[in-house]
Amino acid sequence: MHKRVEKLLKNPAIETEFQKHAAWKEKSWLRATPAILVNGYQLPENYKIEDLRYFTEFTIDVNPCRVAGREQ
Numbered sequence: 001m002h003k004r005v006e007k008l009l010k011n012p013a014i015e016t017e018f019q020k021h022a023a024w025k026e027k028s029w030l031r032a033t034p035a036i037l038v039n040g041y042q043l044p045e046n047y048k049i050e051d052l053r054y055f056t057e058f059t060i061d062v063n064p065c066r067v068a069g070r071e072q
Contacts, residue, residue: 008014025031036043043049
């Protein structure tokens with residue numbers, strides 16, 4: 001492993017962030033990305049986000065560049 005990477009991995013702030021991510025993964029049950037969440041629930045694998053129009057009365061913006069409500 002590159003020495004710079006080793007140094008970063010030993011940084012307490014980095015370790016704390018990894019622990020936060022691990023706790024969030026356990027709480028959310030999410031194991032892979034991308035994951036589509038609807039009102040805090042993961043969309044089942046047998047559906048696509050476009051399928052939501054059959055279950056809702058609102059418009060769905062399907063923009064693959066949208067992350068956490070921000071355009072990239």
